[in-house]
Amino acid sequence: MDGIVLLKEDHKTVEKLFKQFEKAGDKAYAEKRRIADRVIEELTTHTFIEEEIFYPASREGAPDTKDHILESVEEHHVVLWMLSELKDLDPADERFDAKMTVLMENVRHHVEEEEKEWFPEVRKAMGRNRLQELGEQMEAARKKSPDDPLSVPSADS
Helix, strand or coil: CCHHHHHHHHHHHHHHHHHHHHHCCCCCHHHHHHHHHHHHHHHHHHHHHHHHHHHHHHHHHCHHHHHHHHHHHHHHHHHHHHHHHHHCCCCCCHHHHHHHHHHHHHHHHHHHHHHHHHHHHHHHHHHHHHHHHHHHHHHHHHHHCCCCHHHCHHHCC
C-alpha cells in the first residue's frame, strides 16, 4: 500500500472513533473509556510510524515540506501528552470529555493540513514506487510501535 494512502486510512479510522465518542451518551463511561483506549492505541502507532519513517523520507524526498513536517512534529508533541493524560483519566472525571474534545480538534486540524497542504507535495515529489516502499516500511514498523504515547520520540521534544 502507498504510504500516503496508509496514513489516510489511519486518519479515517481515528475519525470514525471520534464520531463514536461524540455520539456516546454523557454517562456512557465504559463506552467512552473503550473508545478513548482505541484512540490512544491508534494515534500512538500512527505518530510513531510517521515520525520514524514517513517524515524523514518526506524531508529527504520533498525538501520543500520541511516546515510542514516540523510543525507536524510539534502537533504530535501536544497530542501525545494529551493521550498520556487521557490514558489515566477516569471517564467520569469532568475533564475527560473536554480533554477528548480538545484532542479531536487538534487531530482534525493536523489531518486537514497533512491531507490538503503537504501530502500532495510529497506525492508529486516522491512518486508511486517510493510511496509503495514507504507504505511497506510503515506497515512493518507498526509492530515496533510503543504502547505508551510518551515513548514516541516527539513526546520528548
